[in-house]
Amino acid sequence: MKTRASTFDEVFSKFADDEEFKKEERKLRPYYDLVIEIINRRKELGLTQKDLADKADTHQARISKIESAEYDIRMSTLIQIAEALDSELSISLTPVGKRIPINSDSKASGLFKMYSETAAAAAQNFSESEAGTLPVNPVYA
Amino acid sequence: MAIWTVVFFPPSSNKYSPEDFVLSIDRKADIANIKLRLDTLSKLEIVNWPTGWIERYEKLYQLKAGDYRLYLGLDGRKIVVCHACRKVSMKAKRADIDRAKLNFQNYQWRTQNEN
Numbered sequence: 001m002k003t004r005a006s007t008f009d010e011v012f013s014k015f016a017d018d019e020e021f022k023k024e025e026r027k028l029r030p031y032y033d034l035v036i037e038i039i040n041r042r043k044e045l046g047l048t049q050k051d052l053a054d055k056a057d058t059h060q061a062r063i064s065k066i067e068s069a070e071y072d073i074r075m076s077t078l079i080q081i082a083e084a085l086d087s088e089l090s091i092s093l094t095p096v097g098k099r100i101p102i103n104s105d106s107k108a109s110g111l112f113k114m115y116s117e118t119a120a121a122a123a124q125n126f127s128e129s130e131a132g133t134l135p136v137n138p139v140y141a
Numbered sequence: 142m143a144i145w146t147v148v149f150f151p152p153s154s155n156k157y158s159p160e161d162f163v164l165s166i167d168r169k170a171d172i173a174n175i176k177l178r179l180d181t182l183s184k185l186e187i188v189n190w191p192t193g194w195i196e197r198y199e200k201l202y203q204l205k206a207g208d209y210r211l212y213l214g215l216d217g218r219k220i221v222v223c224h225a226c227r228k229v230s231m232k233a234k235r236a237d238i239d240r241a242k243l244n245f246q247n248y249q250w251r252t253q254n255e256n
Contacts, residue, residue, distance in 0.1 A: 004152045005148040005149060005150040005151075005152055005221070005248065006148065006149040006150075006152045006153060006160045007146070007147070007148055007149075008146070008147035008148070008149075008179060008180070008183070011149055011160050011163065011164070012176050014164060015169075015172070018169065020169045021169040021172060021173055024169045024170040024172075024173040024174075025173040025176065025177065027170075027173075028170070028173055028174055028177050029177060031177075032177045032178070032180065032181045035181055035191060036181060036184050036185065039185060039189045039191070040185075040189075043189060064192070064193060065193065067191050067193070068191040068192070068193025068194055069177075069178075069181070069191070069193075070193055070194075
């Protein structure tokens with residue numbers, strides 16, 4: 001007989017029609033989305049929490065709290081952290097029920113979009129349409 | 142994208158089911174918080190787990206979510222929620238840790254002897 005264990009989806013699908021639960025989840029989810037985004041990007045850059053704190057002009061303890069979803073971060077702090085992570089902050093308001101889950105593998109799908117990707121896309125567009133007609137922008141070169 | 146699969150063991154209707162415990166929690170905000178914390182862990186490698194609310198605890202992991210404690214065992218790429226309880230003091234109760242260990246051992250024994 002197969003070991004019977006309930007899956008995550010089986011357990012929490014019981015709240016699929018519970019409006020109160022879904023509202024609470026919506027209120028909390030952005031904090032956790034931010035946790036995943038910051039941790040993954042920080043690790044990608046090989047930074048410690050202390051490194052990030054120094055670059056963002058804040059304290060390591062605050063980064064730790066943000067990465068634990070236990071800190072109600074100010075917009076200005078969030079922008080500083082995004083800058084320190086060589087990323088730009090991307091915000092969207094999604095109609096309730098239309099949310100696309102963050103794919104932590106996709107660097108462009110989360111809250112932070114990296115400059116490097118934007119630059120790469122711009123460079124691609126430039127080379128396809130404008131090559132030879134405009135001077136090369138060193139930012140995109 | 143999840144890199145861990147989260148399962149609850151023993152399943153519903155078992156006397157010691159962590160699933161039934163979580164589903165019996167009154168405040169929906171607490172249940173949502175537990176769901177999101179498990180979901181977050183499933184998307185991160187262990188070395189990146191937020192140390193603020195998850196820590197190694199006697200060969201298992203203890204997840205803190207408000208007044209609640211969940212005990213997790215790791216089996217391959219599975220996070221096995223093997224016990225859940227309400228915190229009654231700063232220090233975890235011996236009975237809860239022992240229950241979590243027993244449930245996880247039971248899970249491992251069953252999966253190893255399936256084939």
